[in-house]
Amino acid sequence: MNPLTTSLIGITLISGSLLTMLSSHWLTAWLGLEMNLFAIIPLIINPHNPRSIEGATKYFLTQASASMLLMMAAMINFMDSGQWSLLNLNNSFASLLMLTAILMKLGMAPFHFWVPEVLQSSSLLTGTILLTWQKLAPMSILYQTAPSMNHNILMSAAVISIAVGGWGGLNQTLLRKIMAYSSIAHMGWMTAIIIFNPAITLLNLSIYIILTFTLFMTLMINQSTTLTALATGWNKAPIIMMILLTSLMSTGGLPPFTGFAPKWLIIQEMIKNNNLILPLTMAIMALLNLYFYMRLAYSTALTMFPTSNNTKLNLLFNKQTNLPLLSTLAVMSTMLLPLTSMILIFE
Template structure:
């Protein structure tokens, strides 16, 4: 990609997100979302492959539909209340439509159908952008309208997302699809408390982003896209393999790793709001996600020395990739060990 084109795309993605996060007017937020969507389409279609074109088409149609719903809901609210302020979403129908549109934007269930296919047709770097940076703007809007959202709707979306995320990733061998369903499950945990305690929901999604970022970058350095390719990482980079295992366990929410913190806070908050049955259901549904996290971790551990892997090595690290791995390992360790450091 030419440097000028890369600069313009990066500028568009950054400005789009910053416009949404600093907006007070619905039209300004809509403009930022559109700029963000248009800027990332060339990134998805960078690969000259039919799967990339298909992924970009699905992404565009879904995001355009969600943007149209946002525009319709904000216009309806302005017609009924006379206010375009984001925090003044007082019309009940507008609020329901807005939640539906933002749910489609971030890829939470039941509007999750596009996320696994788009991530499978994109590169690992693009999937990192889709699961982290592209979710900042819609999550910010959900945070800003959290006072007007109905807990019953967000709880239903959250529970359904946790179920779909766990069940969908159960049988996946493609790492990008597995991480897509992992993202859906973590969005479910965020949606359950977005109307009850927005700060905890924001903490959950931030911690997930800080854990998934080094995970995707380490996958990029090893060019691993399937479980079979991932099983060969012990041969050349044992340190990277150990970090990948810890990151997977942290995403699974096992104590004392950092990923356990937001889940504990969310369950505690639900119990405090007398939603014990909902908290118990979420804990049980999260066992589905735990299964494929542990399966991947077991696969990595079972190929460790002195055990020899039967899979052919599909990649070789280059010099700049070795340098990147050396930089990523301390960052990943810091993200994993935040909770134990705080408890010491």
């Protein structure tokens, strides 16, 4: 892609998310979401092939429908209250439409069907942007409007997302689809706690972004998109496979890695609010995610593919990807659990 075009797309993508996150007016928040939508479409289409065009079309139709519902909710709320502030969402029908639009934007159940398909149609770099940066703008709107939402519907969508994210990834062999279902489950965890303690939602989002960046960087180094393609990884790059192994365990929420901290805090906060059955159900369903993470880790990092030692020489002829932040992200994604006590103090 032309460097000037890439720079323009990057600036539009960043400014769109920042505009939504910093705005308190429905029109400017909607404008930021639209800038995000039109900036990411060229990235999905690149490289140009029928599958990427199909993915871009699915993404555009879903996000455009969500933007339409969001604007309709804002107009209904304006006619009811006479103001455009994000913090005053008093109309119940408008809040229901707004919740539906945000769930579609975040790719949460029952509006999750576009996430695996679009991610499978995109490159690894575009998939990283879709699962990290593109979540910031709708999550900021949900963060501000959560007190006005129907909490029963919000909690139901969160639990269904955790279940779908677990069951959907069980029999997948395509790595991008596995990461898509993982994202659906993580969005469910963030949404479940936003009712009780929004600060933990921000912590979960930050750790999720770090983990997702780390996993996608290891996949970019290997240029692997399927489970089979990673089978020879341990022969070629054992250190990268070890980073992938620990990052997968951390993403699944296995102690003593960083990913255990948000699940621990979420379950603890729900128990404080006299919810016992709900966190127990969420923890049980999280074992489904941990299972397919373990299966992926076993087949890539814990087994030696039966090939000759000459296979290791292939690495010398492959184009190496320079990712200087990988070491920093690997440490952050695995060793931040001891800092959880500091987070509890400042909370």
